[in-house]
Amino acid sequence: SGEVGRLITGTQATSMQLNGRNFTQLLSLLPGVATTNRSSFDLFGGYGSEMSAQSVNGGRAATMSWNVDGVDNKDNGGGGNNFVNVNPDAVAEFKVMTSNYSAEFGQNSGAVVNMALKSGSRDFHGAAYEYMRNDAFDAHAWNATAKQKLRFNNFGGNLGGPIYIPGKFNADRNKLFFFTSMEFKRLRRVLKR
Numbered sequence: 507s508g509e510v511g512r513l514i515t516g517t518q519a520t521s522m523q524l525n526g527r528n529f530t531q532l533l534s535l536l537p538g539v540a541t542t543n544r545s546s547f548d549l550f551g552g553y554g555s556e557m558s559a560q561s562v563n564g565g566r567a568a569t570m571s572w573n574v575d576g577v578d579n580k581d582n583g584g585g586g587n588n589f590v591n592v593n594p595d596a597v598a599e600f601k602v603m604t605s606n607y608s609a610e611f612g613q614n615s616g617a618v619v620n621m622a623l624k625s626g627s628r629d630f631h632g633a634a635y636e637y638m639r640n641d642a643f644d645a646h647a648w649n650a651t652a653k654q655k656l657r658f659n660n661f662g663g664n665l666g667g668p669i670y671i672p673g674k675f676n677a678d679r680n681k682l683f684f685f686t687s688m689e690f691k692r693l694r695r696v697l698k699r
Contacts, residue, residue, distance in 0.1 A: 507606075507608070508606040509603050509605070509606045509607045509608070510603070510604050510605045510606055511601060511602050511603035511604055511607070512536045512537075512601070512602050512604075513599065513600070513601045513602075514532050514535070514536075514597075514599070514600040514601075514602075515598075515599060515600075516597050516598040516599060516600075516624060519532055519594045519595075519597040519600055520594055520595050520597070522535070522594075524594060526658075526660070526691075527593070527594055527637065527660055527689070527691075528591075529591070529592045529593070529594050529597060529600075529621075530560070532594075532597075532600050533560050533562070533602060533619060534560055536562075536602055538562055538563045538604060539560055539561070539562050540560065540561045540564075541559070541560050541561075562602070562604055562616060562617035563604050563605065563617070565615065565616040565617065566616060569614045569615045569616030570614060570616040570617050570618070570619060571611060571613050571614045571616070571617075571618045571619065572619050572621075573618070573619065573620045573621065574590055574592065574621050574623065575621070575622060575623055576620070578613070579621075592621060592623070593662060593664070593687045593688070593689040595633065595635075595662075595664050595687060595689075596623050596624055596664060596685070596687035597621055597622075597623065597624070598622045598623055598624040598625070599620075599621065599622040600619070600620075600621050601619070601620045601621075601622075602617055602618070602619050602620075603617065603618040603620070604617050623685070624664075624666060624685050624687075625666065625683055625685050626666035626667050626668060626669075626683030626684045626685045627666060627667065627668070627683060628667075628668055628679045628680065628683075629667060629668075629679075630665070630666070630667035630668075631665075631666050631667065632663060632664055632665035632666065632667075633663055633664055634661075634662075634663035635661065635662065635663065636659065636660070636661035637658075637659075637660040637661070638658065638659050638660075639656055639657075639658040640656065640657060640658075641653055641654065641655050641656040641657070644656065655694070656693075656694075657692075657693070657694040658691070658692070658693050658694075659690075659691075659692045660689065660690070660691050660692075661689070661690055662687070662688050662689030662690055663687070663688065664685070664686065664687035664688070665685070665686055665687075666683065666684060666685035666686070667683065667684065668680075668682065668683055668684075669682040669683065669684055670682070
């Protein structure tokens, strides 16, 4: 294949510092990607938001395809926002194809982003987390007379494993699996006087 692209593994996606834990920021880590955002703290993703207005190899941001497990993840009739805002902990693979990809991805002329989500395994695995940002830990901006109040809590978890009934169904735990992930974001901002 002559396709040109980059791959970010699930381990990399989980361990990278993403501002607001927005999965679309993974795209801006690759060469040839320019971001036209005013603020890097975007919570909700999607083409209409500030963070994901990204251009790959000089193409328009609106011409990109976003796929999750092979299914189009863009609301093409509603401004191009992503349907599913994926938790970075649920990403198994984040692949960006920038040129020479096959005809099966011919929907748009820009880059193609393919995400594969994690799946369950023979053993149970899970995690719970909370990330907190608070203006009490922040310094004043060099050009500001007031500090903006920021209270941001990002919490959630994930769980994966086998579906089985001991001695009756899938007893060896090799056939049927599940994976679930949920993330909540709570943001409160007010300018202090």
